[in-house]
Amino acid sequence: MVVSRANFYAPSGACVSYNDANKGFIIDRARMQSDLAEKLRKRGVGITLGVKAVGVSRVDKDGRREVTLDKGEPISARVVIDASGPVSLLGRGENICWRPYDLEPAYFAVAGNVDAADDAVHIYIGGKVAPGGYAWVFPRGGGAANIGVVVGRNYIKGINIKALLGDFLAKNYPKAEVKTYFAGCIPCGYRRGNLALPGLIKCGDAANATNPISRAGIVEALMSGGLAGSAAFDMLGAKDIKQTKKICTDYEKAWLEKRGARHLKLAKSKDSLAKVPDEDYNIAAKTLSGLSSEKVSMAKIFGLSLSRFPRIVWAMRHLM
Numbered sequence: 001m002v003v004s005r006a007n008f009y010a011p012s013g014a015c016v017s018y019n020d021a022n023k024g025f026i027i028d029r030a031r032m033q034s035d036l037a038e039k040l041r042k043r044g045v046g047i048t049l050g051v052k053a054v055g056v057s058r059v060d061k062d063g064r065r066e067v068t069l070d071k072g073e074p075i076s077a078r079v080v081i082d083a084s085g086p087v088s089l090l091g092r093g094e095n096i097c098w099r100p101y102d103l104e105p106a107y108f109a110v111a112g113n114v115d116a117a118d119d120a121v122h123i124y125i126g127g128k129v130a131p132g133g134y135a136w137v138f139p140r141g142g143g144a145a146n147i148g149v150v151v152g153r154n155y156i157k158g159i160n161i162k163a164l165l166g167d168f169l170a171k172n173y174p175k176a177e178v179k180t181y182f183a184g185c186i187p188c189g190y191r192r193g194n195l196a197l198p199g200l201i202k203c204g205d206a207a208n209a210t211n212p213i214s215r216a217g218i219v220e221a222l223m224s225g226g227l228a229g230s231a232a233f234d235m236l237g238a239k240d241i242k243q244t245k246k247i248c249t250d251y252e253k254a255w256l257e258k259r260g261a262r263h264l265k266l267a268k269s270k271d272s273l274a275k276v277p278d279e280d281y282n283i284a285a286k287t288l289s290g291l292s293s294e295k296v297s298m299a300k301i302f303g304l305s306l307s308r309f310p311r312i313v314w315a316m317r318h319l320m
Helices: 029-042 161-172 218-236 241-274 278-288 298-308 310-315
Strands: 002-009 015-025 053-056 065-069 075-077 080-082 103-112 120-124 134-141 144-150 177-187 200-202
Touching: 015 278, 053 080, 080 218, 103 161, 144 161, 161 177, 200 218, 218 241
Parallel strands: 002 120, 080 200
Antiparallel strands: 002 015, 053 065, 065 075, 103 144, 103 177, 120 134, 134 144
């Protein structure tokens, strides 16, 4: 489903609408994953569901690794790509990114009868809405939407995230009919480090590839997954360990150029942005909400912030 704008809601409720000429898409992840699995099957890829990888060995003398499963016999492979999420811990003890950075809790509902525009995503910020994070409403079409909250790691003490979502729904979407709830965690930090070793490549959430501020990760997962697949193919053709190690380095450099360098800057700005007082956002939203959505641009937002809201600019200094 195509979306053309984003609505940002300040703690006061004031809304700033931002149009993007490039537009965007709401993706049904369950259907996307099912379609991808079917395409892989048609290409001869073996797929096993309902089995969890719980460990991976170091490279043996034959240049292979053994993946331990929670059910059945282990699997031996020349290259293992870890796309198993933020808390798999595969590669623990090796010189690779095996732990999640800045892990944050998220909780969301799939609901119907949601009174929100289908051509926009809706983002809410504020200390009472989602401390250190934000609440979101992503349309699914036909009055349905994903509605959720993510809370900053430094603000979770004493927070009941389920109650937080309940309060948000009651205040903003009292007629919403919740069909089901989902809980999860998001690795919201990023540090430059080893993402690949001979025979083991990290990508997606397992590589902390999530955008630290937006917490978005689908595009990052697709990008890093594509790079990981290419690196794995190259590893299979490597002549020696020296060439294999260069492939690892090239993979990490490619990710740094694609998204990693920007994620490093975003990670440095994240905590500062969370500390900006609600009142600053209220005033900024009030000022910007007077403009038509066609006139709101990132340049306009930055220009107004620079002259009127120095604390917001200071929080964003790492992005400059």
